[in-house]
Amino acid sequence: MSQETVKRDRPWLMRTYSGHSSASASNELYRTNLSRGQTGLSVAFDLPTQTGYDSDHPLAHGEVGKVGVPINHIGDMETLFEQIPLAQMNTSMTINATAPWLLALYVAVAERQGVDPSQLQGTTQNDVLKEYLSRGTYIFPPEPSVRLTTDLIAYTVQHIPKWNPTNICSYHLQEAGATPTQELAYALSTAMAILDAVQASGQIPPERFADVVGRISFFVNAGIRFVEETCKLRAFSRLWDTLTGERYGVTDPKQRRFRYGVQVNSLGLTESQPENNVQRIVLEMLSVTLSKNARARAIQLPAWNEALGLPRPWDQQWALRMQQVLALETDLLEYGDLLDGSPVVEAKVQELMDGAKAEMARVEAHGGMVACVDNGYIKRELVQSHTRRLRNIESGELKIVGVNCFQESAESPLTAGEESGIMKVDERAEREQIASLRAFRAARDKDRVEAALRQLRDAASGGDNIMPASIECARAGVTTGEWSEVLRTVFGEYRAPTGIDIAPVAPGDAAALEAVRARVRKTGEALGRPLRLLIGKPGLDGHSNGAEQIAVKGRDAGFEIVYEGIRLTPAQIARAAQEEGVHLIGLSVLSGSHLELVQEISRELQQIGASDIPLVIGGIIPEEDAQRLQAQGLKAVFTPKDVDMNTIMNSMVTIIREANGLEPAG
Amino acid sequence: MSLPEADSPPACAAAIASGDRAAVANALNLLDDRRPAARREAAALLAHLQQHQDKPGGQLIGITGPPGAGKSTLSASLIRVWRRRGLRVAVLAVDPSSPISGGALLGDRLRMQTSAVDDGVFVRSLSNRGQFGGLSAEVWPMSIVMLAGFDMVLIETVGVGQREVDVARLCDTTCYVAQPGSGDSVQFLKAGILEVPHILVVNKSDMGAVATRTLSELESALHRTHPDGHWQVPVLATSAANGTGIEALADALEQHYRLLQSRNELVSRRRSYQSYWLHKRLLEEFGTAGVDRLGGEEQLLAELQAQDMNLFTQYETLRRRLDQRPINTRE
Ligand code: B12
Ligand SMILES: Nc1nc2c(ncn2[C@@H]2O[C@H](COP(=O)(O)OP(=O)(O)OP(=O)(O)O)[C@@H](O)[C@H]2O)c(=O)[nH]1
């Protein structure tokens, strides 16, 4: 075959999920990335922006600009896209509870750039149901949340037709432990729930409903079992084609196409021997590119140092280059579908489809997707799957190179550098952001702000589509916190089920578990009552996996566990520890604000006279910070390297023994 | 655990009565502690608390019902109403423990959370270690501590069998929360398995027709007059989710309390319950052998009920008698 005549498919959209410190710093980063061949933008917002707080809100302390960019108002949004012409850009925004607001700001900035909003292209993630199940940045109860989701969809279908209003996410479900079958079932059930809600809202005339269906896209995951994952994507395509045809009567095959973007699996990326993550990421990318008939539209890849902390620009560039090599150097894009007609693939696809349909039926039997979020059914299923995964790692049945086999390693030059291989966020970012926010507030037209907020309140309580009022708020200079506060007042707030109340899963190492149990029991007897452990998730961090798994394991080891879910304030955690009379507080923090949070919790404990309760922490804690924390009196720091849960339990027993004057080794 | 000098039983009791949260927490830890020294201290503390308790201030309310009926969510709604009425609230949430590991997930607290940090609310979870099928013996003394420091004390427990009987023998007012669409509650009532509560609630009234049906079934299955006499059992509909019917429930609870007060029954009822629990606690601590040494169950109960003296002082005395030659069945 002569190379020149070969016709290649166009490559997928290549993105890098990024944003940090401030709008101007992120703008600079985006422009650099675009100049390096990135073909779309993927915006990461900081947690206060995602959960509807201004940068100067007490709950935002320590979080501003950390895991993404802070956007408080139209001024920030304008800076973020300076010199980036929105008419040509394809922008993906990972935003959910506050999605209508961030889209409103985007529209208002487009207006200022002189771009007609109908020209805008991009995506708002806007899938709140998976926030309750995994991602954690929900604000309101499920019902009003679904209403906001449907308002955004109905609005864009009518006014911004090239926008992808929602990205139904199964990515985050796998990151919370979901099996391929569960990923399929829950994502499709979510899509169904949302489409049903749009239909029921009456905002779209029946003859235009197929346009809504055609705009629904997905955001999926691809794990290391890349053959099965390939089949999962094929199953997704087929199930979606059937569902849209049968349930919604969509006849145009193009509108029934399963359109999806991907971030490959990050849960399986390890802290130990982090260089191995590169081959994991590349293999995972294969599963979403191999099938021409079920190929991803857009891909973003994590970096080799995923489990260490935030990636630096070079780390992200390396990840982008992986995509470019696959798309441009290999011959993958020259062929038709490689797997069509393979009986092995066909059988696996069928098995996955059958499993998914059965699970979807169970969801229906439990009242449908929205009810299953509130009654905890799905969350429990996810926690159970994740527990199984961890038990299999414990027993060695599930092999992870460098973690439970081949642990020996030469010293890595990658982590030896001065920054220990991760991005350090500028400590001044929060202060500067707050100063600029206050200046912005002082300069705006107060009457216009008040009027816009009144209009928003009326739309929220009256049932009008939320978008027009939100866009007016954006123009008027309303802030993220103000927009959210109005809706908090109208809709109320919510705490999601934790899912930890599952039946015990067979232990990975029964003898080791028995030994811990005996120690827990003995120590409890020596102290006069059963050992109690409070697991606390302070701050805005939504990473709950670790906390949930420590809770389940702790229960199985014989502890009495108090765990109230994510996003508690330091004061709430300190008080709960005192009220519940716990022997130990175990914090879990993955968002990077551990230093600030530990300090605040220690202060709260002191204030209420409970500073005798020992404190440990787990999560993404860089070595240097771990030492600082221990110097401040923290009894232990656990990180993803500590994969043996029995050992973790034993350490906690030892710490309790020491704190109570018992022989530590007993 | 050994209390430092400054925290002598009288000082502790005074701190609890003044609503000191740390003191309440420490006392609850002490009452949970099974070491003999702690038991001695606990008995002393209770004896002192009783002196602060001559005027029965607070109301002790039991909330039972099938799993998932919405007891915790409803409690949270009640707490909000009581807080608006200026009342301080303590909750004891009793959860089952895992029979295998002894471990437990104390999940009620999550549903009870009333967002803001509030000095007027105190929640302690307790895993029911389920001796003799009923409520743990700790529940009773803990409720005494809470009553000393708070206006309203709520005990939540999944109501089945002996546990539900125990709640009825502990609280001033019992409230049964039924699950719409489940016939169990009606069956239990008819068969006399369910002690008649003072207030029957059908929660989740937002579920519509199913809830209405359950409500009318319960109304017809129930003899409205409570066996205590003088009290007509109301059957109420609530929705903890939407916040409807909560004020009415709070009013009914208050009415029952007023009735007990006006009939001077509060103190006498508590006293008769307390002898039941004293016996239970002695049994748990010293076994049947211990109770036999005090003359056996029947004689003990009769003695406890007859005497005029402070029950807790008496408890302390009895314990001391047995303590001198401890028979520890828990070895
Ligand atoms: C899974 C995951 C997610 C899932 C979370 C699902 C869930 N419900 O937990 C999803 C996809 C939703 C997610 C989202 C985000 N994530 Co994320 N995520 C991860 C990932 C890949 C794995 C974390 C995990 O669950 N591991 C499995 C559990 C079992 O391990 P673990 O928590 O570490 O716990 C172990 C120990 O640390 C310890 N431990 C932990 N807690 C406790 C507590 C106690 C008491 C004890 C004793 C021990 C202990 O014991 C455990 C046993 O081994 C990490 C990277 C990595 N590979 O670690 C990034 C990571 C944590 N995420 C990150 C970010 C930035 C985000 C986002 C904020 C991105 C954004 N801008 O929107 C979002 C939003 C999340 C939010 N609301 O806060 C960053 C944090 C950066 C930092 N600290 O500087 C990381 C490090 C990735 C990266 N390099 O950028 N994420
Ligand atoms: N629709 C509806 N759901 C409710 C209501 N009250 C509680 N729920 C839901 O019912 C489920 C159980 O609520 P809980 O308050 O935990 O019930 P519980 O009786 O305390 O449960 P256990 O302590 O586990 O026995 C949760 O999913 C609640 O959201 C209500 O009034 N209406």
Ligand SMILES: [Mg+2]
């Ligand atoms: Mg409960």
